[in-house]
Amino acid sequence: MTRPEAGAITTFIGTVREFTKGKRTISLEYQAYKPMAVKMLQTIGKEINEKWPDTVVAISHRVGHLQISDAAVVIAVSSPHRRAAYEANEYAIERIKQIVPIWKKEHWEDGESWIGDQLENVPYATGKPEIGDEST
Amino acid sequence: MTRPEAGAITTFIGTVREFTKGKRTISLEYQAYKPMAVKMLQTIGKEINEKWPDTVVAISHRVGHLQISDAAVVIAVSSPHRRAAYEANEYAIERIKQIVPIWKKEHWEDGESWIGDQLENVPYATGKPEIGDEST
Amino acid sequence: MIKVLLFADLQETVGKEFITFEENELTVTALRTEIKNSYQYTQIDNAMVAINEEFAREDEIIKTGDIVAIIPPISGG
Amino acid sequence: MIKVLLFADLQETVGKEFITFEENELTVTALRTEIKNSYQYTQIDNAMVAINEEFAREDEIIKTGDIVAIIPPISGG
Numbered sequence: 001m002t003r004p005e006a007g008a009i010t011t012f013i014g015t016v017r018e019f020t021k022g023k024r025t026i027s028l029e030y031q032a033y034k035p036m037a038v039k040m041l042q043t044i045g046k047e048i049n050e051k052w053p054d055t056v057v058a059i060s061h062r063v064g065h066l067q068i069s070d071a072a073v074v075i076a077v078s079s080p081h082r083r084a085a086y087e088a089n090e091y092a093i094e095r096i097k098q099i100v101p102i103w104k105k106e107h108w109e110d111g112e113s114w115i116g117d118q119l120e121n122v123p124y125a126t127g128k129p130e131i132g133d134e135s136t
Numbered sequence: 137m138t139r140p141e142a143g144a145i146t147t148f149i150g151t152v153r154e155f156t157k158g159k160r161t162i163s164l165e166y167q168a169y170k171p172m173a174v175k176m177l178q179t180i181g182k183e184i185n186e187k188w189p190d191t192v193v194a195i196s197h198r199v200g201h202l203q204i205s206d207a208a209v210v211i212a213v214s215s216p217h218r219r220a221a222y223e224a225n226e227y228a229i230e231r232i233k234q235i236v237p238i239w240k241k242e243h244w245e246d247g248e249s250w251i252g253d254q255l256e257n258v259p260y261a262t263g264k265p266e267i268g269d270e271s272t
Numbered sequence: 273m274i275k276v277l278l279f280a281d282l283q284e285t286v287g288k289e290f291i292t293f294e295e296n297e298l299t300v301t302a303l304r305t306e307i308k309n310s311y312q313y314t315q316i317d318n319a320m321v322a323i324n325e326e327f328a329r330e331d332e333i334i335k336t337g338d339i340v341a342i343i344p345p346i347s348g349g
Numbered sequence: 350m351i352k353v354l355l356f357a358d359l360q361e362t363v364g365k366e367f368i369t370f371e372e373n374e375l376t377v378t379a380l381r382t383e384i385k386n387s388y389q390y391t392q393i394d395n396a397m398v399a400i401n402e403e404f405a406r407e408d409e410i411i412k413t414g415d416i417v418a419i420i421p422p423i424s425g426g
Binding site: 002004005007008009010011012013014015017018069085086089093 | 138139140141142143144148150151153155204205216218221222225
């Protein structure tokens with residue numbers, strides 16, 4: 001991330017939160033369709049380089065069992081100027097939640113459940129999320 | 137920053153950029169009016185806690201001599217939800233540039249100069265920047 | 273024969289990591305119908321289908337040898 | 350006597366980290382005028398004045414004992 005052209009580096013760390021709307025999480029489990037997840041993360045990187053040409057992006061997402069406060073996802077963006085570093089970083093997390101095939105299973109105090117539809121935008125109007133150039 | 141209530145942690149690192157509009161920076165020097173700078177950073181922290189009640193903020197700013205790629209400022213925000221973590225973080229850097237008495241002297245290849253008026257918003261219309269509750 | 277990968281709640285509902293179909297060709301819509309008829313998985317209409325690791329349109333045709341996956345609503349990040 | 354802290358380009362222009370005035374009271378506007386008349390510092394109108402580490406209004410009155418500082422346009426961050 002650190003390079004002479006960079007004036008701004010933003011990072012986002014998504015951590016496992018203990019309470020969601022009063023419900024207590026004991027632990028989490030992430031399952032991924034790995035080859036496609038990697039491909040979609042690369043797609044997000046390409047989208048960002050098109051939208052914010054001078055940025056460099058790195059994204060990492062955990063799979064498997066996570067405890068409270070563990071980092072589930074880390075996004076780092078470096079850019080000559082700060083606005084792009086913030087925008088591209090937030091874009092990355094929004095897109096991860098749209099197109100990267102990773103699923104979260106919450107282990108609550110009183111049971112467990114797979115979480116879906118975080119964005120409340122399924123079924124996708126077009127049958128699939130917008131990807132890359134197809135959005136133009 | 138890490139705590140059970142947090143679901144999102146954003147960090148911003150402002151680094152010393154080598155080239156600005158084609159002009160090459162060799163090194164930088166920051167001078168601060170320290171007691172007032174600390175006070176203004178605390179003010180920014182308070183403003184953020186008012187605007188985004190569940191956030192925790194930490195800000196650190198270097199003074200003295202810095203080389204290319206050195207971190208000049210680091211801002212970290214943790215929050216239950218990501219939107220607030222991004223917003224509060226960007227708010228912090230904007231406010232630092234408005235109200236924290238710190239000055240940058242650029243050492244260029246061909247000379248040196250104090251940089252001012254980054255925001256091109258001086259003289260302040262009201263004679264002073266908006267601070268804390270006075271803005272309401 | 274078409275092999276279809278399953279994940280998350282669908283994997284648990286079916287009890288398998290993949291299922292196979294005898295057909296050599298199948299539209300995405302037909303695949304949904306097959307799963308609706310064979311398994312108690314009401315969320316299939318909210319799921320997406322991926323062919324060779326790309327999200328597929330409803331009218332796309334799956335052929336033997338394609339890598340197919342049902343993508344229930346995702347929840348990463 | 351009023352002591353006024355100087356920073357950045359103003360500190361270099363004047364060649365001192367602080368200057369003093371004999372007055373026991375001075376408005377912010379009067380302070381600006383004094384600096385304009387005594388030093389070659391054309392940027393004074395773009396600077397802010399802080400009294401006791403708070404940004405001051407133009408009509409505020411500086412008194413002996415106050416901690417006063419001229420704040421040229423800042424460039425931190």
